[in-house]
Amino acid sequence: MSSRDPKIIAAYDTYKMNLPKECPFCVLGDRSIAEAFKHFNILYALFPYSRWDDRPVKHHLMAVPKRHHTIFEEFSDKEARELLHIMTVYEKRGYSVYARAPQDTTRSVSHQHTHLLLLER
Numbered sequence: 001m002s003s004r005d006p007k008i009i010a011a012y013d014t015y016k017m018n019l020p021k022e023c024p025f026c027v028l029g030d031r032s033i034a035e036a037f038k039h040f041n042i043l044y045a046l047f048p049y050s051r052w053d054d055r056p057v058k059h060h061l062m063a064v065p066k067r068h069h070t071i072f073e074e075f076s077d078k079e080a081r082e083l084l085h086i087m088t089v090y091e092k093r094g095y096s097v098y099a100r101a102p103q104d105t106t107r108s109v110s111h112q113h114t115h116l117l118l119l120e121r
């Protein structure tokens, strides 16, 4: 289970009520990129979780494909290989990995994204 701080929840609720027409992961605007790969950007979560698995979250990133995909099945072989590479790199850095299915109503952006969560030990 995930949770957010009350201030983040309020900001997230406001964001969800005023969702942009464009996909927020296709149109990044001035959003800063933590790390860029050929097919993926690693983005800072705008509304980071404060807790995951009942533990405090130190850092919340997301691996986002540069092309608009909604499910893993749509990935090219090169994209799929790169995501596995990214998960391997971040796993070595201590991050846990999570992605919601499109049927999950908690998922707010249809553009596939994989959460990278660094937890307090």
Ligand SMILES: [Zn+2]
Residues within 6 Å of the ligand: 023, 024, 025, 026, 027, 067, 068, 069, 111
């Ligand atoms: Zn998109």
